[in-house]
Amino acid sequence: MQNYVFSRLVQSFISLIGLVVLVFFMIRMTGNPADLYLPDDVSAAVRQAFIELHQLDDPIILQFGRFLGDLVHLDLGTSIRQGRSAAVIVLEAYPTSLTLAAISMGIALVLAILLGVWAAVRPTGAVDRTISVLSLAGASAPNFWVALTLISIFAVGLQLVPTSGIGGWEHWILPVAVLVLRPLGLLSQVVREAVIRSLSAPYIRTARSKGVPDRSILYVHALRNASLPILTMAGNQTVAFINGSVVIETIFGFPGVGKLIIDAIVQRDFAVVQAAVIITATVIFLLNIVIDLLYALLDPRIRHS
C-alpha cells in the first residue's frame, strides 16, 4: 500500500511537471500583455520600459528557466495587473470555491443516496421511473441555462434572492442549487445501479433470512458494498466541478478560482494563470490520491493486495 501511494505520488508529480510546461508556453502564445495594458497611442519608449520591467522580451527559454528557478523556491511570480504575489491572489480565491464545492457536493451526496436507494427498492416502479427521469434531467441540463432561468424566476421575478455578488447566506442559494444538479443526477443513478446490484447478492438474502430489518439492509448492507462506484463518481464530479465553477462563478460574480482563471486568461496575467493552474492541479492530484486511499479503506480486497 505504501509502495502504491509512493508510485502514485511520483506519477502525479510527473504529470504536474508536464502540465506546468504546457501552461507556461500556452499562456504566452495568447499575446503580449503590453498590447493590453498600455493605451494604443503610448510612445515606443514607454512600451519598451513596460516590456523590460516585466522581462517580456527575454528569450522564452530564459523566461522558462527563471520561472522554474522561482518555482523551486515556491515563488509563483507576481501578477502584472495587481502587482501582488500571484500565489496569494489564488489562495485568497480558494476558500470561496472550496466552500461552494463542499456545500454542493455534500448536499448532492446526501440527496443522491436517499433518492438512489429509494429508487432501487422497486426497480422500474413508479418511484424509480420518476427519479430516473429527474436525475437524467439534472445531469443533462446546461448549468448556465439553469442559472439564468433560476435568476429570472427567483431573483428578477420573485425578488427572493440577490441576482449576483457575494455577501450573506442568501447569495449562496442559487449558485449551490445550480451546482448540485449535475452531481446529484449522476450520483443518484450510480447509487441506484450499485444498490440494485448488491441487493441480488447472496449475502443480502442471508441478512434477510436472519430477519435484519429492511431499512438496515438497504442503508447498511447494500449501501456499503455500493460505496466504491459512488466514490468513483463523486471523485470525478469533484474534479469536474472546476468546469462548472468557471461558468457559475462568472454568472453569479463569485470571487472564486474559476472566475479568477478566466479573468486572468483574458487579462494575460501570466503569473496568476500559472499559479492558479499549478495549485488547482496539485489539489486535484491530492484529491485523487485521497480517493485511492478511501478505496483501500472501504474495500478489504484492495487493502490486502
Place this chain on the structure above:
Amino acid sequence: MSTTDPPVGDTAGEAESVQTPRRPAYLHFLLRDPFALASAIWLLFILLCATVGPLLLDDAATDMNLRARNLPLGSIENSWLGILGYDPLGRSVLARSIVATQTTLGIAAAAALAALFIGTVVGLYAGYIGGRIGRVIMQLSDIVQSFPSLLLALFVLYMLEPRPLNIVLVLAFGQIPIYLRVARAEVLELRERLFVDAARVLGARSHQILARHIGPLVLPVVINIVTIDFALIMLSESSLSFLGLGVQAPSITWGVLVAQGREYLQSAWWISFFPGLMIMLTTLSINLLANWLRRVRDPRERWRFDRARHTRKRT
C-alpha cells in the same frame, strides 16, 4: 470467492431467455416506454430541424425588424414564427433556435467522432503493444483527464482563433482519454484470446490483427459510449459558446443564443430560455434513449419490458 454460485432462480430464468435468442423487437419496446418514445420523437424533430431548418428559415432567422424588438411570447400577429417571441433586433426566437440546430449538432457530432476515432486507435495500440510506449500514452491521457476540460478549451481557443475546426478539435481532445481507456481495457482482455494467437501464428501483423480481429470487437463498446458522450460534448460546446469562445457571429449555436439573451434577462427572458431548453431536451432525450437501449439489450433487464410473456412461458 469463485466457489459461490450465482442465485439459482435467476439463472434459470436468464438461461431460458438466452436459449431462445430473438432480436429484441425495438419498436415494440419503444411503444411501451412513453419516455423513450417521446425522446425518439424529439430527436427525430431535431434531426429534421438540422437538415431542413437552415434551408427554410434562414431568412426568418436573420431578418431584422426593429418594430418587433423583444416582443413577448405569442406575438403571432405578423407570422407564426413569433410564437416564442422576438430578440432585441426583432428576429424570431423560434426561427433562430431552429437554424442554430445544424451548427450545434454538427460541431458536437464532428467532435464526438474525432474523439472516438483517435481515442480508439491510440487505445488499441497502447493496449496491444503495451510496454513503455503504452505506459507513456496512459500517463499522457491521465494528464489530459486530470485537467478540467473546459479550462483547457478556454486556453486553446483564446490562443488560437475560435474557428469551427479548432472548436471541434478542442472539444474532441478532452474526450479522447475516455475512448482510449475503454479501448485499451478491451484489448488487454482480447489479446489473450485464442483467436488472436491463431491469427498471429498464421502470420498476421500487429496492425492487421488490430484492424481485422480486435477492432471489430471493440467497436460496439466504444459506440455505446459515443451516444452519451455526444450529449456531454454538446453541453461543453454550449458552455464555450456561452463564455464567448465558441463559434463567432454570424454563425449561431444554442449556446450562443443563450449568451445573447443574457443581458435581457430582466426584460425578455424568452430570448435565452428557449435555446437553452432545446439543449436540455436534446441531451435529456439522448440520455433517456441510450438508457432505454441499454436496458432493452441487456437480457438481465429486458424481462422487465415483457414480464407478461415471460411469466406465461415459465408456467
